[in-house]
Amino acid sequence: GYIQAGTIRVLGVAGPHRTPVLPDVPTIAETALAGFDTTVWFGLFAPAGTAKPIIELVNNKMNAVLAAPNIKESFEKLGIEPVGGSAQVLADRVYAEMHKWAGIVRAKNIHLDQ
Incomplete structure (x- = not known):
């Protein structure tokens, strides 16, 4: 690259x-x-109300894919660090981002033009 x-x-x-x-x-x-x-960052999301066993199955499969040496190497060649993790880790990340950016929007008095 x-x-x-x-x-x-x-x-x-x-x-x-x-x-x-x-x-x-x-x-x-x-x-x-x-x-x-x-x-x-990127995350894989499912519709609200998706059954927990389905969430866990998809999450486990996605983590296995991200951990595969050939996938990891392909991402790293692009400068991407594949992370993976639990559904709760992703939820925590989303809430932290919402909190961070909401504070910035309020502090800078940013409004959507309608």
Whole structure:
């Protein structure tokens, strides 16, 4: 990719921790803006009311896929660190993001134009 070829130089990673994909690259919080965390993440969601055994089955299968060496390697070549985890970990992440961004929206008095 561009990073490996030296076409671009990464100055910092946006998450709260250094990434195994780029272990020598500091976080932005380390170098410039304390507390900076704008991690991009993806989650797999199901409709409300989906039976818990189905959620657990899909979650277990997804975690197995993300842990597969060939999948992990493919993601890492793209600069993506596959994480996985439980449904509760994802729910906690969603609520934390809602809380974080709601505070920013209120503090900056941001409103939707209708």
